[in-house]
Amino acid sequence: MSLGAKIKHQPLGLEVAATTITATINTGQTRPLWRQLAHAVGAALLGLGLAFTLPQAQAQTSSKKRPAATAKAAKTTKAAKKPVARKTAAKTTAKKTRAAQPARVASRPVVPARLSFGQMAGLHHVSDPLDLKSSVAYVMDQDTKEVLLRKNELAVLPIASITKLMTGLLITEAGLPMDEYITITQADVDTLKGSASRLPVGTTLTRQELLHLALMSSENRAAHALGRTYPGGLGVFVQQMNAKAGLLGMADTRFVEPTGLSSSNQSSAKDLATLVNVAHANPALRYFSTSQGAQVELASRSLQYNNTNRLVRNENWHIGLQKTGYISEAGRCLVMQAEVAGRKLIMVFLDSVGTASRLGDAERVRKWVEGADAHHSISSTGGVHETPTS
Secondary structure (H helix, E strand, O other): OOHHHOOOOOOHHHHHHHHHHHHHHOOOOOOOHHHHHHHHHHHHHHHHHHHHHHHHHHHHHHHHHHHHHHHHHHHHHHHHHHHHHHHHHHHHHHHHHHHOOOOOOOOOOOOOOOOOOOHHHOHHOOOOOOOOOOEEEEEEOOOOOEEEEOOOOOOEEOOOHHHHHHHHHHHHHHOOOOOOOEEHHHOOOOOOOOOOOOOOOOOOEEEHHHHHHHHHOOHHHHHHHHHHOOOHHHHHHHHHHHHHHHHOOOOOOOOOOOOOOOOEEOOOOOHHHHHHHHHOOOOOHHHHOOOOEEEEEEEOOOEEEEEHHHHOOOOOOOOOOEEEEEEEOOEEEEEEEEEOOEEEEEEEEEEEEEOOOOHHHHHHHHHHHHHHHHHHEEOOOOOOOOOOOO
16 A cells, blocks of 8 residues: 555655556455566556556657648748739730830821922022022122122012011101000911011000011011001001112012011012112111110010021121011021121022021122132123123
8 A cells, every 4th residue: 555655655656556556466466576566567567668668659749740731831932922923024025025125116107398489499409609508699889780690580579588678668658656565465476377476465665666676576466466556457568668668769568467477478579679788778777777786674574585596706808788587488588788708788598408408509799708719790590700890
């Protein structure tokens, strides 16, 4: 009994053995004591073996299962990563494909360059020894009326803003108060070409200021306002423009409005030489057309206007009067009175191709007059003729 009590305080395996031993002793069986003790010790050792073996087996089983779970988790992770990799690969492929494809350019209708009237008439096919870019040219000695150069001088073409010389001539000869204020209205806005203007509707300037801007900077709203406020209105003003042209003997000239935006304002180089000669006698037209720049004060800001002809700022030139002009139907146009090599010349260039080509033509004529060939005249057919010297 005392042996059984001691064994009960041992670990789980020994408790099983102790229970067996106690029950055996209490039954009063007659087997020898040493054999009973041996049987009890064996049972106790067996219990101890089971006690230590079971946790190790469970641990081994658990350790064997964990790699399987880890492997399964790894497979799941790889499986989850594969679509991402595929998406990344797809994105890379898409980028490469887009890079390989040519850039898409928005398709726009090709608008052919609009030909001028001179180009349509084939005037540019006429050559000249100076290789002028203008299809029409006319150079005359203002004092002797000697023609130094002629090229298609009788061709009647749109003259663009050269029109403003006639506008200025009528305004100055009308004796209107030059300090009278005139307001730009919606009627002065260009609806024919849609050209821009720096004079907003509502701007109020004097007649003199408007005339200055029209001749120096070719301001269309200024020119239109001058014609609109002429006594009798715009219609009467246009009639007076044509009447003045008739009085000057400009038989090939016709006007329909005061700005030059309309291609129906037409003339010939020979007629325009007459207009330049008359306009040059007007001090106001000389001053305003050759002014290099002017500042105009508006209600909200100050505007700087410059001359459209940069030759007025060139010290190699002595220009007494000038006017530029451009619309697509007319090409680049230029008329000038200038002193070259001691001679007062009137120059007319119409239908020039290129932004600065009309100025280049003027330079070519100046150098030609200053050079050894100044005593020769050039005809429209390209021939060079002797000019008698006095």
